[in-house]
Amino acid sequence: MKLKNIACSVVIAGIATSAMASGNKKPVSQWTCADFLAVEAQFRPKVIYAATAYSKAGKPEAELIDIDGTERVTPMVVAECTKAPQASFMEKLKAEWQKVESALKAK
Numbered sequence: 001m002k003l004k005n006i007a008c009s010v011v012i013a014g015i016a017t018s019a020m021a022s023g024n025k026k027p028v029s030q031w032t033c034a035d036f037l038a039v040e041a042q043f044r045p046k047v048i049y050a051a052t053a054y055s056k057a058g059k060p061e062a063e064l065i066d067i068d069g070t071e072r073v074t075p076m077v078v079a080e081c082t083k084a085p086q087a088s089f090m091e092k093l094k095a096e097w098q099k100v101e102s103a104l105k106a107k
Contacts, residue, residue: 031089033081045074
C-alpha cells in the first residue's frame with residue numbers, strides 16, 4: 001500500500017513540475033486540451049495517470065494505476081485534443097477511457 005502512495009506522489013510531483021514548466025497553474029480538472037498539449041510529450045502519460053486517478057476516485061489519489069490502459073488511451077487523447085484544443089481535457093479523457101474499456105469488454 002505504501003508503494004502505491006509513493007508512486008502516486010512521484011507521478012503527481014512529475015506532473016506539477018511539467019505543468020509549472022509550461023506555465024500552467026490550474027488544477028488538472030480545469031485544464032483545456034491546449035493545457036494538456038502544452039505538457040512535454042514524455043510527461044503526458046503521467047498526466048493521464050493522475051487525471052484518471054482523480055476522475056475515478058473523485059479525489060487526487062486512487063487505488064490502482066492502469067499502465068496498459070494508459071498506454072492505449074494517451075495517443076487517443078492527444079489526437080482528440082489536437083482536433084479541439086479548447087475542449088475540456090477531463091471530458092476528452094473520460095470519453096477516450098470509455099472507448100478503451102468498451103473495446104476490452106468486447107474482447
